[in-house]
Amino acid sequence: MLLRGLVPALAVLVVAVLASLAVGAGEVGPARALAVLGGGGDADARFAVLQLRVPRTVVAVAVGIALGVAGAVLQTAARNPLAEPGLLGVSAGASFAVVLVIASGASAASLGPWVAVLGAGAGCLLAVGAARLRGAGDDPVRLVLAGAALSGLLSAATSVVLLLDQRTADEVRFWTVGSVAGRDLGTLTQVGPVLAVGLLIALLAARPLSALALGDTVARGLGHRPARARALAMVAVALLVGGAVAAAGPVVFIGLVVPFLARALVGPDLRRVLAVTVLLGPAVVLLADVASRLLVRPYEMPLGVVTAMIGAPVLVAVVRSTRMPAL
């Protein structure tokens, strides 16, 4: 069962990594890029592949793992297949926190990942609070509506900050639409440990979280503490989404699309879903990023726009399916 998911996910990931290294919006095409990977290649190609595409690929892999795992964890904790960090306002919370701090005078370069993590944490709490409101928690679509309202509010607030402060606008445009272009490996030395801790917490909480899928009473009967499992899940999601936003800005829908595909491959068990997600998440982000370089050549489309274009139809498909898959 697990192999049925891991093998195709790994194959897609390998193809996606090669494509990300080989394909660009600029002059260096696949033939010249592959020559570099073979150890040769001309100077221009070496620069494009080693200085631009390798760091970009590594950041995309990290972001893909983080957002995929965060989505799977959030969906299990909320027992809602639509609980996606981007849809529920978690990513928007992280972006807004960063924009607010930059607007109040801090420089984007000196900003660590913690502002984004705290923003994501606040977004998480607001989303969970909204889900606890009467009735909203029972109905997957209503939770997403509450999340969409929160996301919209935070985006509007971000826009207001940008309108008021022109200097900020240039520095923070990046934080309003996600992208992995122009990232260097320095990004990852800051964000990497945050993501690693988030991932570790998610893995530690996986067993109790998976039991929550049977309902709180059954989970308690099996010796779990549902409140503690949910708290751990929230911390993991805040770290993973905050770290991802700090590295690449808000990249939406990855947390919806990837667990959705993983569940289709290996069924609903969270631990198997996570195993497939850590391969499939990077693959989807990389493929979307490759598309972002090719769609409007020689320009690039921001990654966040591409993932939104992929994710929106998936969201509609999940909502429209005659029976919402219960989690």
Added chain:
Amino acid sequence: MSTLEAPRPTRGDTVADPADLVTEALDLGYDGTRVVHALDLRLPPGQVTAIVGPNGCGKSTLLGALARVHEAQGGAVLLDGRDLATLRPRDAARRIGLLPQQAAAPDGLTVRDLVRYGRHPHQGLLRQWSPEDAAAVHGALAAADLLDLADRPLDQLSGGQRQRAWIAMVVAQQTAVVLLDEPTSALDLGHQLEVLELVADLAAQGRTVVLVLHDLSTACRHADHLVAMRDGRVVAEGPPADVVTAGLVRELYGVEAAVLRDPTSGTPVVCPVRRVAATG
């Protein structure tokens, strides 16, 4: 069980260590509303106890407290003489298994995956999946007669098969106490018997089984010990044949009834006549 019932081979492993489950002056409730009052109860080890009573009498709340899912507001649940509240949740879950009413599983979950959840109390960070777990899951699937269906998704099974799969999850937990909340509700007659025969097997293996049941005649037929509750208090307790009378039915449900004898098992059968004012 009844003496007239034809002997049927039991399935599954026997439990070496029967548990003694007792409540002492137990108070239970939600948000200030008291549901169960000063309840003293002893659940006979290795027997099937059925808890009956009108809707809202505190049956399910009591069952939850016996499994440590609801906290006591006063008094205590004692497991082998130890206060359940002082046990770590996982240790309690190794001794007591609970199947709540209308448990729901995610779509696509297979029978085997569901039963594997029963091993959670026996696993930890350092102790992951073991051969012992595999043996327990296999044993539980065999006990519930589900080996052929193990890899089918739950949502493709009949109601009776699905309920047996949930019970198999609790069996895989290998607990000395098994608590089942209305395991036969919404099942037809054949499927009810399917589940109740499995329950009888569990008790025959030395488990202390406690069922919440809706139907009084079913409870009489399939339980060794009956606990009748009303308004959070025990009204009557004992072997069904001794306890169930027309007076008890009137007191519990406000229903005038004729109590007959089951021609096969000799246990009481309740035939309601009309609704009257409740007494007591």
